[in-house]
Amino acid sequence: MFYRAHVLVEMTSGSIALGAAQLKEQLEREIARLGLQDEVKVLETGSFGAAIPSPFIAVYPDNIVYAPVSVQHVRKIVEEHLLKGRVVKELLFIGERGRDVTAFIPLSPMAKEKRVVLRNCGLIDPLNIEEYIARDGYMALAKVLTEMTPEEVIEVVKRSGLQGRGGAGFPTGLKWEFTRRAEGEEKYIVCNADEGEPGTFKDRLILEGDPHSVLEAMAIAGYAVGAREGYIYVRAEYPQSIRHLEVAIVQARERGLLGERILGTSFSFDVKIRRGAGAYVCGEETALLESIEGKRGEPRVKPPYPPQRGLWGKPTVINNVETLANIPPIILNGPEWFRGIGTPTCPGTKVFTLTGNVNTLGLVEVPMGITLRELVFEIGGGIRGGHGLKLVQTGGPSGGTMTPDLLDVPMAFDTLPRYNSALGSGALTVIDDTHCIVDVVRNFAEFFLHESCGKCTPCRVGNRRIVDILERIAKGLGTLEDLEKLSYLGHYMKATAFCGLGQAAPNPLLRCLEFFRDEFEAHVREKRCPQGICAMKPQAQPKKTLRV
Amino acid sequence: MSLVYQDVEAVIAKYREEKTPLLCILEEVQEKWGYLPRDVLGYIAQRLEIPSSTVYGVATFYAFLETKPVGKYVIRVCRSAPCHVRGAMNVLETLKKELGIREGETTRDGKFTLEVTSCLGVCGVAPAMMINDVTYGNLTEDRIREVLAFYRD
Ligand SMILES: Cc1cc2nc3c(=O)[nH]c(=O)nc-3n(C[C@H](O)[C@H](O)[C@H](O)COP(=O)(O)O)c2cc1C
Numbered sequence: 001m002f003y004r005a006h007v008l009v010e011m012t013s014g015s016i017a018l019g020a021a022q023l024k025e026q027l028e029r030e031i032a033r034l035g036l037q038d039e040v041k042v043l044e045t046g047s048f049g050a051a052i053p054s055p056f057i058a059v060y061p062d063n064i065v066y067a068p069v070s071v072q073h074v075r076k077i078v079e080e081h082l083l084k085g086r087v088v089k090e091l092l093f094i095g096e097r098g099r100d101v102t103a104f105i106p107l108s109p110m111a112k113e114k115r116v117v118l119r120n121c122g123l124i125d126p127l128n129i130e131e132y133i134a135r136d137g138y139m140a141l142a143k144v145l146t147e148m149t150p151e152e153v154i155e156v157v158k159r160s161g162l163q164g165r166g167g168a169g170f171p172t173g174l175k176w177e178f179t180r181r182a183e184g185e186e187k188y189i190v191c192n193a194d195e196g197e198p199g200t201f202k203d204r205l206i207l208e209g210d211p212h213s214v215l216e217a218m219a220i221a222g223y224a225v226g227a228r229e230g231y232i233y234v235r236a237e238y239p240q241s242i243r244h245l246e247v248a249i250v251q252a253r254e255r256g257l258l259g260e261r262i263l264g265t266s267f268s269f270d271v272k273i274r275r276g277a278g279a280y281v282c283g284e285e286t287a288l289l290e291s292i293e294g295k296r297g298e299p300r301v302k303p304p305y306p307p308q309r310g311l312w313g314k315p316t317v318i319n320n321v322e323t324l325a326n327i328p329p330i331i332l333n334g335p336e337w338f339r340g341i342g343t344p345t346c347p348g349t350k351v352f353t354l355t356g357n358v359n360t361l362g363l364v365e366v367p368m369g370i371t372l373r374e375l376v377f378e379i380g381g382g383i384r385g386g387h388g389l390k391l392v393q394t395g396g397p398s399g400g401t402m403t404p405d406l407l408d409v410p411m412a413f414d415t416l417p418r419y420n421s422a423l424g425s426g427a428l429t430v431i432d433d434t435h436c437i438v439d440v441v442r443n444f445a446e447f448f449l450h451e452s453c454g455k456c457t458p459c460r461v462g463n464r465r466i467v468d469i470l471e472r473i474a475k476g477l478g479t480l481e482d483l484e485k486l487s488y489l490g491h492y493m494k495a496t497a498f499c500g501l502g503q504a505a506p507n508p509l510l511r512c513l514e515f516f517r518d519e520f521e522a523h524v525r526e527k528r529c530p531q532g533i534c535a536m537k538p539q540a541q542p543k544k545t546l547r548v
Numbered sequence: 549m550s551l552v553y554q555d556v557e558a559v560i561a562k563y564r565e566e567k568t569p570l571l572c573i574l575e576e577v578q579e580k581w582g583y584l585p586r587d588v589l590g591y592i593a594q595r596l597e598i599p600s601s602t603v604y605g606v607a608t609f610y611a612f613l614e615t616k617p618v619g620k621y622v623i624r625v626c627r628s629a630p631c632h633v634r635g636a637m638n639v640l641e642t643l644k645k646e647l648g649i650r651e652g653e654t655t656r657d658g659k660f661t662l663e664v665t666s667c668l669g670v671c672g673v674a675p676a677m678m679i680n681d682v683t684y685g686n687l688t689e690d691r692i693r694e695v696l697a698f699y700r701d
């Protein structure tokens with residue numbers, strides 16, 4: 001059937017939280033009321049990124065974006081735009097610098113933006129494989145299966161310089177090569193969609209907006225390393241991602257793009273979804289494998305690493321969602337193209353999620369090497385309420401703490417460690433200067449205490465003690481000695497915790513103890529919270545305070 | 549065989565082909581029955597031929613698996629930093645006041661259980677909470693009351 005117009009409704013967890021489902025219902029109702037259902041089709045789409053507030057409606061082929069829209073706007077849009085062809089000016093989304101977004105979709109609202117992994121998000125209906133295929137979807141898979149050997153695929157990925165986007169930045173090509181070389185008939189590809197790092201939601205938007213890009217990449221990885229089976233481990237908090245993946249897998253199987261003898265070649269590959277059950281530590285790759293194996297999600301001893309012994313003891317590639325979404329474009333455009341984006345030592349783009357006290361919340365994909373100043377003040381529109389910047393936590397609590405003196409450091413996997421920081425998952429949590437550092441650090445510490453799996457003592461007990469001491473300080477009962485204890489505990493945990501969770505947990509604490517020393521001292525010496533957030537009253541002292 | 553066990557049998561049958569189906573089975577049984585009663589865990593252990601201590605260990609490890617009865621609607625309030633710095637504490641306080649319960653408790657009519665959780669991955673609309681499968685963002689006192697009213701009747 002031919003439709004003269006397509007109306008795309010942003011359907012992501014974020015927009016559903018703001019009523020997108022009701023919006024879509026209302027649209028369909030109004031369209032039916034005016035008898036337009038055979039002329040206008042309503043579709044669901046993913047996010048457009050930080051530039052456009054949620055929820056939005058886009059009308060094609062007119063390239064008009066209305067945002068943010070609510071149910072009471074729908075009648076006007078349908079009557080005026082869809083029936084009479086008149087743009088509803090007052091609901092039109094006006095992009096940055098007053099530019100009309102009528103030109104936004106094919107171009108880009110933000111000069112710095114560069115879309116590789118989000119190439120299709122917000123532009124296609126993720127529930128319709130045709131639309132993915134129409135934008136070169138599964139072309140990369142066809143290319144590797146018909147024109148390339150597995151070794152050549154690995155070579156291309158290696159030459160591209162792609163590094164894992166799950167946080168650690170390990171070279172993806174090398175990981176694939178180790179797995180290919182490992183002995184064994186049975187091998188697995190695992191996609192890490194556990195995305196638990198607070199402040200991160202890029203993987204969700206990729207899965208909701210473009211699930212096929214991840215499936216295609218998993219099949220390519222399977223061909224490269226010699227695996228026939230893949231698992232996507234999705235956190236339980238993402239039912240919408242799971243729904244889109246389920247539909248995508250069925251559609252890909254129907255077209256012979258997953259399953260037996262893909263595209264008529266001798267290569268077979270299929271993907272299954274596994275749902276997490278609310279445990280942050282399961283994002284750690286070996287804990288994730290334990291969880292797929294139906295056990296408690298406790299990390300394993302490394303080495304052996306998953307490329308040697310992974311799922312059910314077999315060689316396994318584990319890659320993050322964003323890492324995988326980079327693969328099809330790299331195959332199609334070549335490694336040199338990829339190296340042309342970002343920095344020489346850290347090529348490609350990064351999806352950042354802007355959260356916290358910044359004016360524009362959302363996600364944006366930009367070349368590696370961008371600075372925090374550009375991210376927070378240009379793209380994010382600066383700090384909310386005209387306050388000053390206290391810090392930006394990059395990559396979630398496990399990542400790095402960037403203080404205002406580091407705003408001009410280029411953001412990349414290799415640069416941030418020089419400042420005791422880390423790029424991590426790309427989460428950016430902006431915290432303004434009305435917040436108390438003790439309160440902020442305690443929030444991070446409580447996260448780790450809550451999420452510690454309890455397997456090793458430094459993490460299980462260390463986090464408990466850190467939280468206890470910080471609570472004491474917030475009640476005005478802290479001493480200078482407590483600050484020394486915090487620092488001692490932090491270093492001790494870094495050196496002795498069993499897995500990345502416990503090793504990274506003290507990072508924000510240690511950095512803040514140093515940088516915000518004055519503020520900590522005001523709490524313990526003068527019994528004063530400069531920001532007036534801590535109660536500084538001793539009445540409810542914890543009954544059992546562990547002593548170091 | 550009781551109704552529960554029949555259901556459990558159906559779920560076990562569904563995952564017969566899987567190598568290690570325990571977590572899948574627990575998730576799906578819980579979806580049907582709201583939580584995982586002890587005797588059901590024992591039954592699953594027996595049927596899969598794994599120690600019941602192992603099954604219990606798994607059931608108590610994951611935050612989304614419940615071994616005690618919970619309300620019809622489980623409210624999970626995000627308390628991670630991006631929500632925290634946008635007023636997550638007020639969300640929790642409002643919910644406590646509206647429901648008359650503390651975190652970890654269930655209302656007397658068995659309707660709501662209140663829990664706190666780590667990041668829900670919708671920090672773009674912080675502060676946020678999840679009620680069963682549905683996420684709600686940009687929460688204010690008014691919006692929380694609106695949402696609760698929807699679930700109350
Ligand atoms: C405590 C902890 C949590 C993690 N959580 C995630 C996660 O949610 N998603 C993810 O992709 N990687 C996570 N990682 C990193 C993974 O262990 C692993 O490095 C990654 O999935 C590898 O994929 P990549 O090479 O494509 O980045 C976590 C690591 C640790 C130590």
Ligand code: SF4
Pocket residue numbers: 281299451452453454455456457459460497498499500501502503
């Ligand atoms: S460091 Fe923490 S999360 Fe990691 S194994 Fe030890 S207790 Fe578990």
Ligand code: FES
Pocket residue numbers: 435436437438439474519523528529530531532533534535
């Ligand atoms: S909470 Fe302490 S300065 Fe504030």
Ligand code: FES
Pocket residue numbers: 198199200626627628629630631632666667668669670671674675676
């Ligand atoms: S921090 Fe609350 S949803 Fe991410």
